[in-house]
Amino acid sequence: MTRKYKSPSLTVDGIVEIDGKIVLITRKNEPYKDFWAFPGGFVDYGESTECAVLRELFEETNLKTKIKGLLGVYSDPNRDPRGHTVSVVYVLEYIDGLLKSGDDAKEAGLFKIEDIKQLNLAFDHKRIFEDYLKKYK
Incomplete structure (x- = not known):
């Protein structure tokens, strides 16, 4: 089936806290x-966002993790300069x-x-971090 319209790319991001500190790459x-x-x-075709x-x-990061919860869905069309992505x-x-580090x-x-509050983070990760603090701290 050929699509006649453009769709955003689907991505995922994960926030992991270990001993009161947050993992960043x-x-x-x-x-x-x-x-x-x-x-x-990016989410691979045929893969769930959870996987x-x-x-x-x-x-x-070489870390094995499990999902605690969904923080949110971030869909600003300008969040990624490569094109419209939804995370x-x-x-x-x-x-x-x-x-x-890997990959x-x-x-x-x-x-x-x-310390994270002082960093310039990639994409809209500063907003994501602020939402994390509101919901989990």
């Missing part, structure tokens, strides 16, 4: 190369693994909430 590629961001990425966020988190953002619980992540780190 630096992006290896443009857009926002070298900016800190929540781990995440995608667990896969992306593991690929970028489903989950709050995840750490299960196992040693934090290290599209240049670095991976744990940050205190106060």
Whole structure:
């Protein structure tokens, strides 16, 4: 079936808190190369957003996680300079693994909430972080 209209791309992002600190990665590629961001990425065709966020988190951070809840859906057409993306953002619980960067992540780190407030985050991740604080802190 051929579509005659354009659709946004579907992405996921995950927020993981470990011992009061939040996991962030630096992006290896443009857009926002070298900016800190929540781990995440594109949903593969045939993949659920739930499976995608667990896969992306593991690929970028080496952490095994499980979903605690849905933070929200972020759909501003201008959130990604590559084109219209819609991100489903989950709050995840750490299960196992040693934090290290992989795949599209240049670095991976744990940050205190106060320190994240001072960072310039990629995409609309500052807004996502603020929503996380309102809902979970």
